[in-house]
Amino acid sequence: MLDDEKKPLVQVKNLKMHFPIYRGILKRQVGAVKAVDGISFDVFEGETLGLVGESGCGKSTVGRCVLRLYEVTEGSIDIDGTNIATLSGAELRAKRPQMQMIFQDPQASLNPRMTVGSIISEPLDEHKNMSKDEKREKVGELMDAVGLARRFADRYPHEFSGGQRQRIGIARALALNPKFIVCDEPIAALDVSIQAQVVNLLEDLQEKFGLTYLFISHDLSMVRHLATRVAVMYLGRLVELGDSETLYMTPKHPYTQALLSAVPHPDPAQAGNIDRVILEGDVPSPANPPPGCTFSTRCPRAQPICKQDSPEWTEIGEGHFAACHFIE
């Protein structure tokens, strides 16, 4: 890694996203779901930052906030030097081509009534002033880049398999030459043999176009393969962030440790001798998170202080951050 040249493309500071809960006939606000509750991280140019966590921890919300698909409650999101959290409509629109998203479910994120060609060229219609021929050529190039035959341009999404549909989604995200792409569980809906194809494609494209990814996933082994650095999220907060190798080999936060040890090993010879941390109970509700450290209700290391004070986000090694009172 070229440490000296690392410069952040995306800087997220103290991001909060609280969804209000309304009750009663007067629709008074009675509380808020704290989906994201004060998180900060950088994404460096050309890297892949993996964001992992269990369902409901707020990782997809972070992805959507970073592209300002939600109006954030608090915090700033700098992309390439501009704080997009406060941009006005027209300015934001001018910024949109730089940041794109690949969605989880290629079935739901592609319009079934549009042909593949028109799906891929829609961003071009919106943001570029291209002639028909230019557009056709561009769509062709994009389809080549993601490994779809050009002759499929007039077909409809339902004629494709899951993996191919995901390629269509990727081609659409690439149409405007973005710098930054948020991949929200792009392989979760795919079969194992197809997952590897899509992951390899994402890596090839990153190299070819110099892309920066925020890769959101619950698949820890895939994230390890793909990500330069990994951030672990629990109940709306980051608990640990570090270089992918360091984090997987020497996880420091008890939640990261439990999460990693829960991944089944595809090796029956070892199955008996794995030291597994099995967490008790379930994730608490983000509408009513426990006081202090949010993980304290399930943490095997929890002490009285954990239930009172929220641990600080501290650097515990070079570029390795964690939030816990009892880092070994």
Added chain:
Amino acid sequence: MRDQSATVLDVANLKTVFNTRDGEVHAVNDVSFYLKPGELLGIVGESGSGKSVTMMSLLKLLPMPPAEIRSGTIEFDGRDIREVSDKELRQIRGGEIGFIFQDPMTSLNPVFTVGFQLIEPLRVHMGMSKKQARARAAELLELVGIPDAPARLKDFPHQFSGGMRQRVMIAIALACDPKVLIADEPTTALDVTIQAQILELVKELRQKLGMAIIWITHDLGVIAEIADRVAVMYAGQIVEHAEVKELFANPQHPYTRALLETLPRMGEARAERLPSIDGQPPNLDHAPTHCEFAPRCKHAFDRCRVENPQRRNVTPAHDVACFWDAKAGGPIDA
């Protein structure tokens, strides 16, 4: 090929076809397997490989038509399930054979309490009184690790979390002391930490209760963890079958080998590029006339494209449906 001594379930040459407007779909093609008392058979395959349809066929849970079990025998406890009367079939379903489905939210009835849904099979299959059944239901919930069990019988499914709901499903499946438990992707909808809890629970229950289990999954990691034997399915057929350690140490079929290679492993150094299997799984609109994996197989040769390989033994407890000899690195003798 098979060890006939004491099997609880013996399925031979099962063939299930769906008659659709666009023609026949051959979902399950000539599938044979057996299950011994107390063992856990894992069935691995990707979506559309026919794992779930095979299991649904066993209990005739498929809507017929369009589904049709065209041939085969399903021997359970000395009877052929295909031949038994509807009344007897009802006794088997949920009684002697328990079923756990993938999604605990859709397989529990949202308008009845969990207690009601647990008590129902006990009353119907075991002929218990209300009081007995209630006591047994609380016992079952406790068995699957739900705290404060007697009080939670009054709760509705939505009041439980995903992991807890799956525990309830397991309790229902276990209610009548089944000889065989069929679990169809029971942990797929769950998070890893919750999955780890459920796997731990299943291991514990096996030791306590000793029923035989068929565990369907697409996750080889889960298989490695809990299975005794594994059958790998591809395009409606079993392509390889072996004991779990043997299968992982010594995979024979190119599909199994590729599946194992594509898995990124947590403990090892990171590979530069993930090995992938090119192409797509086949359409099942025809009865197999050649090896269905051949178009994606790097070892495929002429014979694979004209003839469908039958399962052959590699060792007495390991068989594979492939014309390629992985050990010798060449085609097998014709």
